[in-house]
Amino acid sequence: MKAILSEKYGTPDTLKLSEIAIPTPQPDQVLVKIHASSINFGNLVLLTGKPLPARFVFGLMKPKYPIPGGDMAGTVEAIGEKVTRFQVGDEVYGDLSSSGWSAFAEYVAVDEKSLAIKPRNLSFTEAAAVPMAGITALQAIRDKGMVRAGQEVLIHGASGGVGTFAVQIAKAFGAEVTAVVSTRNVDIVKSLGADHVIDYQKEDFGNYEHTYDVIIGVNGSQSISTYKRKLKENGKFIHVGGAENQMYQTMMLGSWLSKIGKKKFITFLQRANQQDLMVMKELIEEGQVKPVIDRTYFLSEIHEAFRYFEKGHSQGKVIITI
Ligand SMILES: NC(=O)c1ccc[n+]([C@@H]2O[C@H](COP(=O)([O-])OP(=O)(O)OC[C@H]3O[C@@H](n4cnc5c(N)ncnc54)[C@H](OP(=O)(O)O)[C@@H]3O)[C@@H](O)[C@H]2O)c1
Numbered sequence: 001m002k003a004i005l006s007e008k009y010g011t012p013d014t015l016k017l018s019e020i021a022i023p024t025p026q027p028d029q030v031l032v033k034i035h036a037s038s039i040n041f042g043n044l045v046l047l048t049g050k051p052l053p054a055r056f057v058f059g060l061m062k063p064k065y066p067i068p069g070g071d072m073a074g075t076v077e078a079i080g081e082k083v084t085r086f087q088v089g090d091e092v093y094g095d096l097s098s099s100g101w102s103a104f105a106e107y108v109a110v111d112e113k114s115l116a117i118k119p120r121n122l123s124f125t126e127a128a129a130v131p132m133a134g135i136t137a138l139q140a141i142r143d144k145g146m147v148r149a150g151q152e153v154l155i156h157g158a159s160g161g162v163g164t165f166a167v168q169i170a171k172a173f174g175a176e177v178t179a180v181v182s183t184r185n186v187d188i189v190k191s192l193g194a195d196h197v198i199d200y201q202k203e204d205f206g207n208y209e210h211t212y213d214v215i216i217g218v219n220g221s222q223s224i225s226t227y228k229r230k231l232k233e234n235g236k237f238i239h240v241g242g243a244e245n246q247m248y249q250t251m252m253l254g255s256w257l258s259k260i261g262k263k264k265f266i267t268f269l270q271r272a273n274q275q276d277l278m279v280m281k282e283l284i285e286e287g288q289v290k291p292v293i294d295r296t297y298f299l300s301e302i303h304e305a306f307r308y309f310e311k312g313h314s315q316g317k318v319i320i321t322i
Contacts, residue, residue, distance in 0.1 A: 002322075003105035004302050006068050009049030012306035015068075017299065023102075023109035027080040030112050032092060034074040036128035037103040037320045039309045040161060041241065043068050046101065047306065051244065069103030069320070070096050070272075073118050073127035083112050093118040095131035095272035104302065106322055116277035119284040122291070129161070129291035129317035134280045136240060136270040137165035137216075141173060144238045144266050145214040149174025154205070154212040154230065157219025158194065159185035161317045162240055164292040166216050167192045172288040178212070180205050180220070188292065188315060206230065217242050217250075219312070224249040224257070224265060231263045239267040292316030 005018045025031040045054045046068045058064055073093040076086050086092065094115040102108045118127040140162075141147045153170045157163050158179035170177045171193040179194035183201050190197060198205045206226040214236050215227055221243035231237060239250040247267055254265025283289040296319040297305035309318045 001106035002299060003067050003102075004069065004299065005066050006047060006063050007066055008062050009047070012047065012303040012310070015047070015302050015306070017302070020105075022107045025078055025080045025083075025109040027082040028111060029080045029109045030076055030083055030086050030092070030115060031078040031107060031109050032072065032074040032115070033077045033107055034072045034103060034105060034322045035124035036073050036322060037069045038071040038128045038133075038161075039305060039318045039320065040070060040097075040132045042070055042097055042132065044306070044310055065101040067102040067105050069105065070101055071128050071131045071133075072096060072103035072108065073122075073124040074108075074322075077107065079112075085112050086115065091118045091124070092116065093127040093131060094277060095135060097132060098272045104299065104320060104322075113274050114272065116274050116281060119281045121285055125296060125319050125321060126291050126293065128319055129293055130165075130280055130284070131272065131277060132270065133161035133317060134165045134169075134289070134291070135272060135276045136162050137169050138276055138279060139268065139270050140216050140238045140240050141166060141169050141175075141214075144268050145216060145236055147173045147175050147214055150176070151213035152176050152178070152211075152232075154178045154180065154215045155194075156180045156205070156215060156217050156222065157242060158189050159316075160219060160312075160314050163218045164188070164192060164316045165289065166218060166240075167194050168289040169283065170216070172283055175214075178205075185315060192292070211235065214238065216240060217246060221246065224253050227265070228257065228263055234262050236264045236266060239265070293319055295319070296321055 005016045076090040092115040099114040153175040159181040178196040179189040180198045211232045227237045250267040258264045294315045
């Protein structure tokens with residue numbers, strides 16, 4: 001089969017399109033013929049080995065997982081003898097970032113618990129956009145933000161892979177949503193249901209008097225003191241991503257502020273799981289959430305796809321078709 005190999009840390013140029021053997025599924029594994037995958041920030045970490053502490057997970061000197069690629073959508077081709085939830089021919093999707101990666105390839109053998117049946121109203125290309133970004137947004141809003149109907153939620157950096165899901169999921173939970181984006185992304189977030197949009201190229205949301213119940217920091221570089229000022233009395237700031245110093249500020253200063261006051265500052269890492277793939281499937285089939293796709297590349301164009309993604313200006317997701 002064709003697969004992308006990443007044998008050393010480096011730039012997108014280190015990725016090699018190679019021919020390798022199709023994997024054989026273990027008794028509790030499913031062999032999936034992959035139709036599409038997508039790029040997330042985690043793929044960049046696996047590619048570059050940066051930030052350096054990530055190497056304790058991904059391999060100190062070279063990538064522990066030679067075939068990158070976390071998100072995938074495809075068709076079940078074969079099943080191990082202990083597999084109970086899937087049959088040959090099922091259309092599935094999954095996030096393999098906790099189960100060996102390997103989605104930039106024509107086939108993958110994966111534990112059945114990493115998969116769910118894909119939303120029936122999405123193509124494989126669309127379904128591959130969902131797993132990691134969708135589940136990150138879901139866990140930020142539902143588990144960390146504990147967003148409830150009627151609450152005011154601000155999504156800072158709402159136009160990329162995670163942000164476009166976050167706007168829609170917060171709306172699905174009944175929140176009044178304010179999206180902070182650049183001028184070219186105003187219409188995108190309005191079309192996803194944002195009630196208010198702040199164009200960060202024209203105005204600084206930190207200057208407004210208004211405060212929020214929950215702020216989801218997806219992309220941006222504001223200081224923790226700005227977010228603190230923008231929270232209501234019992235408000236929560238959830239750090240998903242953005243400038244690296246924000247993460248350290250949230251972990252250190254934020255956890256201290258959380259202890260001494262009512263406002264909470266939380267940073268978290270998403271956890272891929274089958275249950276949340278099924279929750280996303282339900283939200284998508286009910287028409288409450290849809291993936292936003294920016295660009296689609298062939299597997300052979302992976303270098304170009306990474307070069308585009310690493311600029312950090314994607315409008316929704318970047319897809320790789322296999
Ligand atoms: N905690 C977790 O488990 C987890 C999981 C997945 C991702 N993440 C993190 O989440 C972040 C977003 O990931 P992603 O995949 O959504 O990234 P992405 O798709 O690359 O995000 C790109 C988008 O962000 C917007 N943006 C860039 N700078 C901005 C700014 N200063 N203010 C507002 N918007 C800005 C860009 O629009 P403009 O350039 O037009 O502004 C673009 O639309 C990353 O930092 C990633 O590491 C965390």
